Amino acid sequence: MVDLSQYLPILMFLGVALVLSSAFVFLPMIVARLTGAHNPTPEKLAEYECGFPAFEDSRAQFDVRFYLVAILFIIFDLEAAFLYPWAVSVFTLGWTAWISMMIFIGELALGLVYAWKKGALDWE
Incomplete structure (x- = not known):
């Protein structure tokens, strides 16, 4: 029997x-x-955006490039989050930690070059 x-x-x-x-x-x-x-009141119930009334529909679709830039920002923000603890402890971890971080930074650099060549960073 279960208690x-x-x-x-x-x-x-x-x-x-x-x-x-x-x-x-x-x-x-x-x-x-x-x-x-x-x-x-109607003024309290009105939508506002940055202190002034909205000038278009709030359900407007965003360009896909906006999402690409946001994803790239998150990727490089995470890189900075990984880089700081590594930099603090790299001398105690040895060459293995240094080589693995260089591989990680190299992969991110390749991703940045790829995104740049594809035009993900170009804004019109």
């Missing part, structure tokens, strides 16, 4: 988490309605 009492602390934790998360979501809305802070 389900072992799961009681987990269920209590989930119950407390559910109650607290619901309180953080719904209590501010209830307090705003009771205190009079909830006063929607």
Whole structure:
């Protein structure tokens, strides 16, 4: 027979988490309605973008080059995230760490050259 009492602390934790998360979501809305802070006007309900009204549909499609540049940014940002811990510990890790990082940087450089040749970095 399985003893389900072992799961009681987990269920209590989930119950407390559910109650607290619901309180953080719904209590501010209830307090705003009771205190009079909830006063929607057309100006408050209007969409805005960077401080001025939107000038086109929010569901407009983006050019695929935008996504390519974003992906390239993430790749080179991750490179920097890997490069810093490596630079801190390269002298204690030895030649193996240095050679493996040079291979990693070489692969990223080849990827950058490929993206550059394909025109992923050209913006019109």
